[in-house]
Amino acid sequence: MMSSGEHRYSELSDTELVKLIRYGDHGAFTQIFARYWAVLLQHAVNLLKDEDEAVDVVQDIFITLWIKHDQLEINASIKSYLYTAVRNRIISRIRHTKIHESYLDSLVNLAEHGDFVTDNQVRFNELSAQLEKEVSKLPPRQREVFELSRNHGLSHKQVAEALNISEETVKKQINKVLRMLKVKLNVLLLTLF
Incomplete structure (x- = not known):
């Protein structure tokens, strides 16, 4: 059964919740989390094709959102902000992984061909x-x-x-x-x- 506080948060708009999050309101953060966790996770899974990696990305986004709640500047909707954050985090991870994979591939290639x-x-x-x-x-x-x-x-x-x-x-x-x-x-x- 929902408490009166949870009921109140569920009736608030995203914009109102974001304002409360800026002031460190954990209930408002929990409500945003509840609204967007599943859709963001599905979005991340679709992009990454790996559920564990997707969970890590979405968790990171929400952890960062809470840690930096007092610096939160959202010009569009929170939904757009979160989708963009997920996309950017995934691009960053892929780029980082590819750099290391490319580096290791070149190390292996050089080692195999004796040009080391x-x-x-x-x-x-x-x-x-x-x-x-x-x-x-x-x-x-x-x-x-x-x-x-x-x-x-x-x-x-x-x-x-x-x-x-x-x-x-x-x-x-x-x-x-x-x-x-x-x-x-x-x-x-x-x-x-």
Whole structure:
């Protein structure tokens, strides 16, 4: 059953809620969250084709909205503001990921074709060793799922069949490992290069 406060927030327009959020009104923030979480998540899933990544993006948007509520300047509607924020965050993530993937691809390509100078070869070997070390620290089942997928080239379905688990579990485990490795990779790239 809705309390009188929740009922009051549900009757307010987005514009009125935004004004209250600027003053740190958590109830108004909760109402905006309730109105837009699902549609923003669906929008992010459509763009990213990955529900876990989409959840991360939308959570980040709402966390930022609350943390910076007192600096909130919205010239259009809150709906437009949130959709634009999601789109921009996704573009930023994709750009960031592509830069790292491109960099790693060029490192791998150079290493495979022997055009690597010794200094870069040492760094590449160190980076590879550090990432292998991170993989070795994973819980046994998670490591097994990841290695069957990445090192042995099995599909999610093949890994699921081999380990007698669902494809969804395989996908979630691999995404979890990749997110952790991306964080570690960022740190390693900063320290090594």
